[in-house]
Amino acid sequence: MSATETAPAGTAAADPGERELTYLGAFNEAMFQLMRQDEDIFVAGEDVGVQGGVFGSFKGLAEEFGDRRCVDTPIAEQAIVGLGIGAAVAGLRPVVDLMFMDFVMVAMDQIANQAAKLKYMFGGKAELPLTITTNGGAGLSAAAQHSQSLEAMLCHVPGLKVVMPSSPYDLKGLMVACVRDNNPTIIVKNKRMFGSTGPVPEELYEIPLGVANVVREGADITVVAYGRMVEESAKAAKRLSEEQGIECEIVDPRTVQPLDTETIVASAKKTNRIVVVHEAVRFGGLGAEIAAQVQEEAFDYLDAPVGRIAAPFSPIPFSPGLEGHYVPNAKRISAGILETLGRPVPGA
C-alpha cells in the first residue's frame, strides 16, 4: 500500500508553490486581492473595520479600502446578513462576517428564510452573490455558545452553499470561489487553525465549490473529513500507516453543500470501508447524510457499517478537562478507524 500526498484536485492553480502563509493570512490575502480586483466587494460586520476583525481576518483592509468598504456594524446579526442580502440584490458582492458560527443562529431567519430562498421564491429572478464568513470549531475553551459546528443545519436549507476549508491553500481558493459565486455561500474558518501554516500561491486562484479533495490516497479505508478534522485524520492516518501498515484514503469534501458524493462513493467502492469524521455532534450530523448516501450508492461494496466519529450529544463544555474529551482527535479517529476495520482498538 502506497500513500502519497497528492496535489489538490480540481484547482485552477496547479502548484501550491513554496511560499507559506497561515490559515488566517491566506484568508486575509484573498480579501485584499478580491477587493482590489472588484470594487463591488465590501466587508461588513462586527469590528471588521480598523480593528480588522476580532481574530484579525480583515487586518489592514480598512487602511487600504477605507470605512466605505470595511463597514463596522452594530452587533446585530440579522441586520448584518440582511445588509448583505439587500446589497447583493442591488448588485453588490457583499462579504458579511458573523464573528462566531454560533451567531448564525441569531441570523437564521435572514440566512435560511431570506437569503437561501429568494432566488427560488422569485422564480429564479434574483441573484444573490453574498458571502457569509464565520468562525467555527471547538478546542479553545470558548464553551457552548462560541464553539459550535452547525454546518448540518445550514446544509439542510436548499439554496445555501456551505464551505469548510481545511488548509491555508484551500481557504484562500475557496474564499475566492465563494465571493465569485452568485449564490449565498457560508464559509466557515476553523478557529483552532488560524495559526496553521501551509503553502499558498501568491496569485488569486479559485477552488471550485462542490469538488472534493483526496488529501491522501490509500486502499484500506476511506476517511471523510472536513475542516480541522482533516488535519487530525491525517495524523491518525500517518500513525496507522507507520504502526500498523493501514493505509487510509482521506477525502475532504471541502464544501458540505454541495457535497461531492461522487468522489466519496468512488473512494468507498475502492476501499470498501468508510468512516466520517466531524466536530459537530453525531446525531443528525453530516456523517448521517454521508452514510446514507454511501449505502444508497455503494451498499454492495461495503464490508462494514459506515463509521461515524463525531462529538457526543451535548453542548460543548468549557473546561479543557472536559472539552479535550469532546472534540474528535487523532487518537479517537484512529480508534474509530480500527473499529470499522474490525481491528483491536488499543486501550478499548
Place this chain on the structure above:
Amino acid sequence: MEPSLETLRDLHRRMLRIRLFEEAAGRLFEGNKMPGFLHLYVGQEAVASGVCVAMREDDQVSSTHRGHGHLVAKGGDLSKMMAELMGKADGYCNGKGGSMHICDLDLNMLGANGIVGGGAPIAVGAGFANKYRGNDTVSVAFFGDGSTNIGAFHEATNMAAALQLPVLFVCENNEYGEYTPRHKVMAINDVVDRAAGYGIPGVIVDGMDAIAVYEAAMEGLARARAGDGPTFIEAKTYRYYNHHGVQTLGMKYRTDEEVEEWKKKDCIEAFEKRVTEAGLITADELASTRADIQAEVDAAVEFGENSPMPDVSTLLTDVYTEMA
C-alpha cells in the same frame, strides 16, 4: 408641495389599480381559484400609492406579507401578478412564490416577504448599496405595526440610522397584527415614538389620505437623497378585510362599527371627492379611469386563468444559480 395634476391622476390610478386588483383576487379566492393564503391590501391603498408616486423608478422597495399593493403601486404587471397568485407558470415567479413572495426586481420591488419584519434588513442592505455606489437612489421599507416588535426590525432601523443610509421607513399602522389589536402587544401607541430612540426623525401622517402620504414621502425621500439619512413615517391606516381571506365583518377581534368608521375615511372615495370638488379631475374622467383599470384587471384574471400550471420539470430549477 402641491401635487401636480399628473401626480393626482397617478395617485388615483395607482390606488384604484390596487383596489380593483385586490377585489378581483378576493373573488377568485372565494371561488377557490387561488391556492394558499391571501392577505389583501384593501383599505391601505393610499400608503403604497402616496409613497410610490413620490419615489423614482430606480428607488427600491421591500415589502410585507401584505405586499400586492406595493407591487401594484410600483407599477407591477397585473396579469403576471394574477397568474402568480393562482400559482401559474406565467406568474411573476413562475408559480414558485405566490402571494407572499411576489416581486419584480426590474421595477426595483425587492419582494413581498412572508416573514414579519424580514424585509426591513433587506431594504437597509439596498440602501447601503445605494450609498456605496454614491447614487442618490433611496430604498423604502414598508412594514406593519406588528413588525416593529420584532428584533430584525430594530436591528435594521438602528443600522440604517447608525450608518446614515438612504432609507425611508414606512410603517403602515393598520392597528392589528394578524388578529390581535396593537394595544395588546405594544406599550406605546404610536410606532413613530420609536424613531427618536433610533435617532431619526419620525412623523405621523394620515394613511387614508394619499396626498398627505405623498407630501411626507417627498420630504423623507428628499432627506435621504440629500445624504441626511433615514426617516420614519407612520401612516395611520386600516385593512378592511380580515388578516387573511375576504371576510370583513363579524370578527371577534374587532368590531363591525370600527370597520364602518374607517370605511368612512376610504382613501379612494375621499380622493375622488376632493379632486372633483376642486374641479381638477372630472367625475367622467375618474369613471373612465376606473373602467380602464377594471378592464385591465379583468384581462389579468383571464390571463391568469388561461395560464398553465408550471411544468413539473421546473420543480428543481432556480434553487441555485449555475456557475460556469
Place this chain on the structure above:
Amino acid sequence: MSDIASTPATVGVIANPLAGKDIRRLVAEASPTSDMAKIGIVRRAVIGAIEGGAERVILADDRRGIAARAIDGLSASGVKILVLDEPIIDSGMNSQRAARRCREEGAGAVIVLGGDGTHRDVAKGWKSAPLIALSTGTNNVFPRQIEATVAGHAAGLVASGRVVLADASAQAKCIEVEVESAQADDGGAAAGVTDDLALVDVALVSNTFTASRAVWDASTLRELVAAIAEPATVGLSAVAAALAPTLRTEPGGVHVRFGESNGSEGLDGAGGPASPGPDTTVRAPIAPGLYSSVVVASHRRLGSGEAVEVEGPGSLSFDGERDVTLQRGQRATMTITADGPHVIDVEQAMRCAAGTTPSKHQPAEND
C-alpha cells in the same frame, strides 16, 4: 358653565395623542412629543389637580390608553376618575367631543395638552371653556410652557372654588370663521355657512388640499388674520407680529395680504425685498426652527368684530394647520372676537390661593 355647587369639583384633562408628531418634524425642526412624555404630563397634572382640590377628574381617553396609564393607581386617593369612551379613530374630533363632555359633566377647569391645533379643537367643542393650556404640540402660541404638576394644582383650585375663576383667568380672543358652502354643481345658490374657529390665526394658503395639514411653505401664503401676534412666538402669527405686534390681551388683531410675488424665487435668502414697489419682505419663524421670508403687500390692524372676507381657491389654515378647502369663488369670513376660552393663569391662581392676591369675587370684565 355648570353650577359648581351641585357637582363635585371636576377637572377635565384632554391630551391630544397626535399632538407633537406631525410632518413639521421633517419640514421644520420641531421635536417629537412621545406618548411617554404625555403620560407623565397627564399624570402630574392629575396629581396636582387632586392636590388642588379636585374631587373628580375626567380624562379623554384615546386608542392608546394614555389616560389609563397616566392614572394608574391614582384612584386609590378617593378621587373619582371618569375616563371617557375610547374613540374608534384618533382625530381632532376626539378633543372636540371630550371638551363637550367636560362641559356636560360640569368641569370647573380643563387642562389641555397639545399645541395650537389641539387647543382650537377644545375650543370648538367648548368655546368658553375654563382651561389651562399646556404645550405639547408643535406651534405653541396659545398654550404655555408650564410644569404640569402646578398647572394641575391650579386647575384643582379653580374647579373646587378655592380660587374664583374670574380672579385667575382672562377670556381669550378667538377668530370666528364662517365658511360659505361650496357652489352647487348646478351653479345654484350657496346652501349656507359652516361655523369654525381658530384661537391664533387663520390663513388662506394656495394649497388645493389639506393633506398633511401643517403649513410650512411660506410661498403658499395669501392672506392671514391673526388674533395673537406676539413677537416672541413661533407660527404664521409671527409674520403678523413682525408687522404689527398685538398681544393676546389686546382687542382685535392683524390682517396681512401677501404680495403677488410671494412664492417667487429669492425668498429663502435673508436679503432685502424680493420685488420693487410697496411690497415689503418680512422674515419670521413660521414653524419651529424654520425662518421664512415672505413678501407682504399690505397689512392693517383689525378691530374687534371687524370682518375679513377671503375667497378661494385655496385652503384655510387654522392655527397653522390646513383644515378646510375653498373652491374657486367660495368665500369665508373671519372675525376676531373676545369670546374665546377662559384661560387660567396658573401663576395667578397659585398666588390667589396663597392669599397674596385678594379676590375680586366677580367675573372678569370683557372688552
